[in-house]
Amino acid sequence: MSTPTSTPTSTPTSTRTLETPPRVLPLYIRAAAPLIPGASLLPFLPGGGGQTPSMRLQLREARAEPDRLAAYSRVCGFTLGAHLPPTYPHVLAFPLHMALMADHAFPFGAVGVLHVANRIVQHRAIDALEPLAISAELTSLQPHPRGATFSFVSEASVDGELVWRETSTMLRLGARAPDGGRGRESEPGASSLGPGEGDGVGRGHPPSPVARWRIRADLGRRYAAVSGDCNPIHLHPLASRALGFASPIAHGMWTKARCLAHLQPRLPDAFAVEVRFKKPVVLPSSVELSVAFDGDAVRFLLSEPKREIVHLRGFVDEPARMAQADGGLG
Amino acid sequence: MIEKPRRVAIVGGNRIPFARSNGAYAHASNQDMLTTVLDGLTARFALDGERLGEVVGGAVLKHSRDRDLTRESVLGSRLSPETPAYDVQQACGTGLETAVLVANKIALGQIDSGIACGADTTSDAPIAINEDLRQILLDFNRQRSAAGRIRQLARIRPAQLAPAIPRNEEPRTGLSMGEHCAIMAADWGITRQEQDELAARSHRNLAAAYEKGFMDDLLSPYLGLERDQNLRPDSTVEALAKLKPVFGGRDGTMTAGNSTPLTDGASAVLMSSEEWAKERGLPVLAYLLDAETAAIDHVYRREGLLMAPVYGMPRLLERVGIGLEEFDLYEIHEAFAAQVLCTMKAWQDERFCRDRLGLDRALGILDSDRLNVHGGSLAAGHPFAATGGRILAGLAKALHERGSGRGVISICAAGGQGVLAVLESSGGAR
Numbered sequence: 166m167s168t169p170t171s172t173p174t175s176t177p178t179s180t181r182t183l184e185t186p187p188r189v190l191p192l193y194i195r196a197a198a199p200l201i202p203g204a205s206l207l208p209f210l211p212g213g214g215g216q217t218p219s220m221r222l223q224l225r226e227a228r229a230e231p232d233r234l235a236a237y238s239r240v241c242g243f244t245l246g247a248h249l250p251p252t253y254p255h256v257l258a259f260p261l262h263m264a265l266m267a268d269h270a271f272p273f274g275a276v277g278v279l280h281v282a283n284r285i286v287q288h289r290a291i292d293a294l295e296p297l298a299i300s301a302e303l304t305s306l307q308p309h310p311r312g313a314t315f316s317f318v319s320e321a322s323v324d325g326e327l328v329w330r331e332t333s334t335m336l337r338l339g340a341r342a343p344d345g346g347r348g349r350e351s352e353p354g355a356s357s358l359g360p361g362e363g364d365g366v367g368r369g370h371p372p373s374p375v376a377r378w379r380i381r382a383d384l385g386r387r388y389a390a391v392s393g394d395c396n397p398i399h400l401h402p403l404a405s406r407a408l409g410f411a412s413p414i415a416h417g418m419w420t421k422a423r424c425l426a427h428l429q430p431r432l433p434d435a436f437a438v439e440v441r442f443k444k445p446v447v448l449p450s451s452v453e454l455s456v457a458f459d460g461d462a463v464r465f466l467l468s469e470p471k472r473e474i475v476h477l478r479g480f481v482d483e484p485a486r487m488a489q490a491d492g493g494l495g
Numbered sequence: 496m497i498e499k500p501r502r503v504a505i506v507g508g509n510r511i512p513f514a515r516s517n518g519a520y521a522h523a524s525n526q527d528m529l530t531t532v533l534d535g536l537t538a539r540f541a542l543d544g545e546r547l548g549e550v551v552g553g554a555v556l557k558h559s560r561d562r563d564l565t566r567e568s569v570l571g572s573r574l575s576p577e578t579p580a581y582d583v584q585q586a587c588g589t590g591l592e593t594a595v596l597v598a599n600k601i602a603l604g605q606i607d608s609g610i611a612c613g614a615d616t617t618s619d620a621p622i623a624i625n626e627d628l629r630q631i632l633l634d635f636n637r638q639r640s641a642a643g644r645i646r647q648l649a650r651i652r653p654a655q656l657a658p659a660i661p662r663n664e665e666p667r668t669g670l671s672m673g674e675h676c677a678i679m680a681a682d683w684g685i686t687r688q689e690q691d692e693l694a695a696r697s698h699r700n701l702a703a704a705y706e707k708g709f710m711d712d713l714l715s716p717y718l719g720l721e722r723d724q725n726l727r728p729d730s731t732v733e734a735l736a737k738l739k740p741v742f743g744g745r746d747g748t749m750t751a752g753n754s755t756p757l758t759d760g761a762s763a764v765l766m767s768s769e770e771w772a773k774e775r776g777l778p779v780l781a782y783l784l785d786a787e788t789a790a791i792d793h794v795y796r797r798e799g800l801l802m803a804p805v806y807g808m809p810r811l812l813e814r815v816g817i818g819l820e821e822f823d824l825y826e827i828h829e830a831f832a833a834q835v836l837c838t839m840k841a842w843q844d845e846r847f848c849r850d851r852l853g854l855d856r857a858l859g860i861l862d863s864d865r866l867n868v869h870g871g872s873l874a875a876g877h878p879f880a881a882t883g884g885r886i887l888a889g890l891a892k893a894l895h896e897r898g899s900g901r902g903v904i905s906i907c908a909a910g911g912q913g914v915l916a917v918l919e920s921s922g923g924a925r
Contacts, residue, residue, distance in 0.1 A: 231718050235522030244571050245527040246534060247717055294719050430571055 178302060180221040186260040189393050195267040199274030211271040215343045217315050218270035221302040222261040228296045229253060237391040240384075241419060242426035249291040250429070251438065252422040254299065254329045255283075256392045258319035261301035262333070265317065272306070273337055275396075277408070280417040281314065282334040284439040286484045291328055297321040306342040313340040374453035376427055377470065382449040385413040392418065414445035420477050424454060424465055428481065433461070437487040440479035452476060462486075497604035504772050504779040505918070508888020509536040510762035511717035513876035514724045516617040520759040523718065525554045525561060528761035529568040529614040535715035536610065536763045537573045540777055546575040548606025551593040552763075553583040554614050555879035556661055558621040565612070587830065588788065588908035589613050590762065590883020591916060595786040597766050607771040611887070613880030614761035620661055628655040665909065667794050672909060673754055673831065675793070675800035677743030680833035682799065683840050687748040690832035691735040694753040694873045697829055701870020702728030709869055713888055725756055725876040753832035758876030762884030764891075779921040780891035781902075786916040787811035793911040801834045803913030804905040805841045809852050811903075811915050819859035823900030824893055826886045829871035830907055838905065839863075869893060882906065883914070894920035 198204045199211055234253065235245050243250040266275045291297070304316040314336050321329040381387075385399030394416055397404030405413045421440050425432075432438075446452055446467075455466045463481040468474060480487075509532050514520040520528065529552060537543055552565035561567075566580040585592045590613040597609035623629070628651060635647040664671045670678075680690075704710055705722055730752075740747035741754065765777075772779050789807025791798040804827075812819060819842060827835045841847050842858040849855065869889055872882055883906060890902045899922040907913045 231519070232522055238527075239522075244530045245523050245718075246531045247715060293717075430573060430576075 178219045178221045180223055180300075182223045182225055183261075184225055186224055186227060186257075187264045189260050189263050189395065192260070192263040192267040193275075193395060196263060196271075196275035199276075211267060211269055211274060215272060217272060217303040217305055218265070218268055219303070219305075220265065220268065220270070221300055222264055223298065223300040224257070224261060225298060226296045227257040227299045228294055229257070231294065233391065234293060240387050240391050241422035243422070243429065244426075245293075247293055249293050249295070250422065251285055251287045251329075251425055251432075251436075252418060254291070254297060254321040255285070255319070255331055255333070255418060257297065257321070258299050258301050258317075258331065259393055261299065261319070262317045265301060265303055273340055277338050279336045279338065280333060280442055281336045282332075282439065282441045283418065283421055284332045284437065284487075286330045286437040286487070288328050288330075288435050288484065290434040291321070291323075295323060297323060297328070306340070308342040309336055312336055312338045313342040372455050372457055374455050374468075374470075376454045378423065378452050378454070380415060380446065380448060380450045380452060382412070384415055384419065384448055388416050388419045392416065394418070410445065410447055413448050415448055415450070417442040417445075417477075420446060420452075420467055421479070424467060424477065424479060427454060428456070428463060428465065431458075431463075432481065435484055436481055437484045438479060438481045439487065440477050442477055443475045446476050500602040501604060501768050503598040503601045503783045504767050504769050504921070505781045505783060505887065505891040506765040506767055506772050506777050507536075507540060507780060508713055508762065508764040508884060508891070509539055510714050510881065510885055510888070511535070511760055512714060512720040512723050513758045513760035513878055513881070513885075514718075514720055515876065516757035516759060518618075518724050518759070519718050519720045520616065521618045523616065523759065524619050525557065525564055525614040525616055525761070526568050526571070528616065528717075528759070529554075529564065529612060529763075530571040531717055532612060532614070532715075532761045532763040533568055533572040533574060533610065536765055539712070539715075540765055541775075542765075543573045544575050546577045548578075548600065548609045549597065550574070550578055550580040550610040550612065551583055551596050552580065552610075552612040552614070553585070553589040553593060553880045554616075555584065555586055555589060556615055556617060556620055557584070559623075561621075564614075568612075584880075585788075585912060585914070586909035587828065587877070587879045587882060588906055588912055588914035589880035590885075591786075591887060591904060591906050591914040592788060592883070594764060594766065594783065594883060594887050595788070595914065595916065598783045598786070601766060601768050604768075608765070608767035610763050610765055611884060612761065612763035613878075613882075613884055615878040615880045616759040617757035617878075618759050622661075623659045625655040625657055625659055627652075631655070665793075665800065668800075670800075671742075672800070673742035673749060676754075676831045676833050676837075677747055677749050679799040679801060679837045680748055680831075681743065683837045685748065685833045685836045685840070687736070687750075688732070689836055690748055690753040691732045691750075693829070693832040693835060694735055695730050695732045697832075697867060697871045697873040698727050698730035699870075700868055701726055701874035704869040709892070713892060723875045725758065726870075726874050730874075749831060749833055753873065755830055755872045755877035758878045760876065760878035760881045760885075762881040762888070764884045764888050778895070780895040781918045781920050784901075784917040784919050785811060785815045786914065787814075788912065788914050790910075790912045798911065799837065800909070800911055801830060801907040801913075802837065802841065803911055804907050804915055805838050805913075806852060807913050807915045808842065808903075808905065809848075809854055809858055811917065812858075815917050817901065817917070819861065819903075821901070822903050823865060823897060824868060824890060824902035825861055825866045826890050826902060826904045827866060827871070828877075828882055828886065828904075828906040829867065829873040830877065832873060834907055835866075835871075838907075887916070887918075890918055894918055895922070898922040899925050 301319040306313045317333040467477040594611035735752040738750035742749040787807045789803045845857040
């Protein structure tokens with residue numbers, strides 16, 4: 166974290182402060198509306214613009230609610246302890262992500278947007294019910310061989326002190342960044358995975374797995390209920406088939422949360438964790454986790470049991486070292 | 496191998512505030528709470544990644560899936576995964592019994608450090624399938640032919656679909672703990688007034704302990720609670736007198752106010768050899784001198800169910816060579832106000848002590864000003880296996896603050912059992 170408060174977009178950003186989280190369901194409808202041909206011509210619906218809007222949404226106070234936090238912890242495998250799971254502020258920020266994508270200035274519909282990488286930097290342990298100020302904003306579109314990427318940069322602070330920051334990198338298939346080009350394969354915000362490639366949990370032969378999880382067919386619905394992320398691709402075969410999967414796929418953030426739940430007892434209070442979502446977990450499924458500890462750093466990999474399909478590749482390090490590794494990104 | 500037993504130090508404790516059943520911890524499991532108190536203790540005494548001799552813990556209301564609950568909690572905590580652990584179950588004696596087990600290994604030099612802990616939830620209760628249905632399903636599984644299986648399935652009746660809910664009753668008498676205690680209260684002629692006074696004092700003492708900061712290093716907030724949810728600082732005898740009896744029929748003396756409520760919570764206590772604590776610069780609050788676990792025959796001799804500590808105390812005192820009246824502090828677990836009062840009455844009753852305890856005179860009169868001075872289970876609540884740890888850490892701290900002195904703990908348990916322990920301040924006996 167070289168510049169924790171830096172603005173990710175180059176254009177001036179307008180901040181809109183909300184007192185309560187926006188309701189997610191109407192946002193889904195608006196964000197999906199560009200599927201209807203011509204709908205994006207309507208001024209209040211997303212689509213049609215060439216660039217992500219430079220807008221920052223802010224939630225003055227959000228806090229985990231005990232019952233919801235307990236349900237989330239149960240689904241992801243976290244202990245319901247004195248501190249918040251490191252992935253939980255994402256759940257608090259998620260309605261803001263949806264509101265940003267449902268904005269009329271957002272260049273395309275939310276359908277077909279894939280979560281490809283996620284970095285979380287936790288600066289200190291967060292008390293389970295601590296009130297947090299949450300903000301989210303968009304980075305500009307970057308070219309990518311399969312479309313264009315952008316990121317949600319979300320932050321959680323307590324009395325102006327930044328305690329948590331997340332960069333969620335999304336790929337919109339087929340979109341074109343305004344400055345053209347096809348871009349590199351490596352997603353922004355994922356370059357610090359570099360040290361792990363090629364050995365241990367890198368691209369070569371991963372170490373033998375440390376855990377196997379049998380994932381039930383209804384996981385998508387269960388995680389949707391506790392996270393508010395009701396993207397139909399996780400809920401029903403009809404929706405997943407439209408995107409080429411015979412059955413619903415697990416939420417990327419569930420796979421990340423599940424891995425962190427396994428690692429959490431061995432993680433310090435302040436750490437950075439980055440994952441790249443490679444291939445989705447099609448439900449139901451059995452997956453295996455491989456972990457390599459290397460000093461303070463941890464590399465991990467989630468794959469199907471034969472390890473021909475890698476679902477997720479992740480890396481944990483000290484916040485400062487991870488920021489250094491990729492030149493201050495995120 | 497060591498030549499002679501070592502002194503066992505109590506370093507400190509940590510617990511979460513106790514919550515009323517279906518209150519603040521309605522969705523927390525035993526493992527959640529146990530892991531949380533272990534992590535709190537780890538943070539308090541800088542044990543991150545430390546390999547301890549062992550962690551002994553337990554829960555009274557336990558899911559069948561919670562096999563090795565304590566070991567799983569250790570694995571989910573910041574302690575070294577190389578710390579072994581095992582479970583104990585001895586009703587409300589569980590918590591203190593875990594401390595006795597850890598202490599014995601420390602005394603014998605088998606381990607240098609250990610944690611005694613316990614958790615219980617009455618909210619996240621282990622509901623099981625109906626027993627008849629379970630038998631049918633097992634018979635179904637034993638059948639080899641389709642016809643045999645169908646015959647088994649045909650035995651299922653709609654009423655068997657209702658789950659089996661754990662009940663707070665003695666398996667051999669069919670009476671609840673409260674009903675048993677009501678019989679004892681009637682036998683010993685314990686009045687409603689005495690019970691309500693003890694309950695009000697428990698709340699007053701615990702409230703005062705919070706006010707003067709006594710609880711600050713014994714407890715870590717959890718899920719929005721910073722104090723025990725059951726605590727009513729403004730509790731008075733007059734208000735308690737208005738409650739209707741819940742045990743012992745219409746003329747009963749036991750109410751919801753002078754009986755402990757169903758509670759959720761967890762506690763943990765760090766114990767070690769003196770050298771281990773010294774090497775780490777950790778304090779020694781008190782030493783655990785000796786302990787006694789007793790049981791009585793409540794089934795065939797109709798002994799009062801919760802009277803086992805009464806029988807255990809003279810044996811323990813004989814061993815440590817201290818008279819009952821010589822202690823500076825007493826901790827008697829307030830399962831019910833009536834239980835505490837019956838216990839005290841029995842010890843000062845010459846005939847009972849002679850006929851039943853085999854003594855030549857009464858054991859002694861206990862000074863109630865030295866009893867449960869920082870509140871008891873009536874105020875704090877009583878998450879069964881967590882009560883021992885709450886009392887042990889609290890008494891050790893109180894003895895440390897006094898600078899010298901001795902204290903004794905008495906905890907009654909279901910099944911006609913009881914656990915007792917004697918502590919001495921790290922500053923010595925006097």
